Amino acid sequence: MSGETGGDVVEIWTDGGCKPNPGPGGWAAILRFGAAERELTGAEPATTNNRMELSAAIAALEALKRPCRVVLHTDSEYVRNGMERWIKGWVRNNWRNAAREPVKNYELWQRLLAAAKPHQVEWKWVRGHAGDVMNERADVLATQARESLGR
Structure with missing residues (x-):
């Protein structure tokens, strides 16, 4: 836990990906309290990279049993921007984007x-892939999950 977030915060690291994209994919989340x-x-x-990134964040947050303060670390600008910038407009526009097309992965x-x-x-x-230890660990777990499909 980082000192700046205090001891009552759940920290989460997520990652997801495909190889090739689209293709077989895996996701991972590490929760720390x-x-x-x-x-x-x-x-x-x-599946797709974006679907796997979303799946990791969903699984992590759905695993929490009570309301929490959360710091969710993601290397997906798609996920972060979606939640911080785009989603209010999508909801307001009945899950349509700025071009009035249905939002991809809306479910x-x-x-x-x-x-x-x-x-x-x-x-x-x-x-991503820049030395953040927990992000790298989530990447390894997501890759292992994807590779387990071929076994």
Whole structure:
């Protein structure tokens, strides 16, 4: 836990990806509260990077059993911008984007919005593959989940 967030915060690191994109994908989330840690992973045989990034955040927030203060670290600008900048307009426009087209992955965005609602979430972007230890660990777990599909 970082000193600036205090001891009553759940920290979450998420990652997701496909190879190729679209194609088989995996996601991972690491939840930390004090000394307790929990890892969540999943995979789908036919998906996209963005769907896997969203799935990781959804699974992490849905795993919380009571309202919490959360710092969710993601290397997905799609997820962070979606939750911080775009989603209010999408909801206001009945899940249509600025071009009046249906929002891609809207069912996952709806789940993420519902999963985040009981919590106070800070969406923190981290650069992927840039040495953030927990982001790298989430990436390894997501890759392992994706690769498990071929076993």
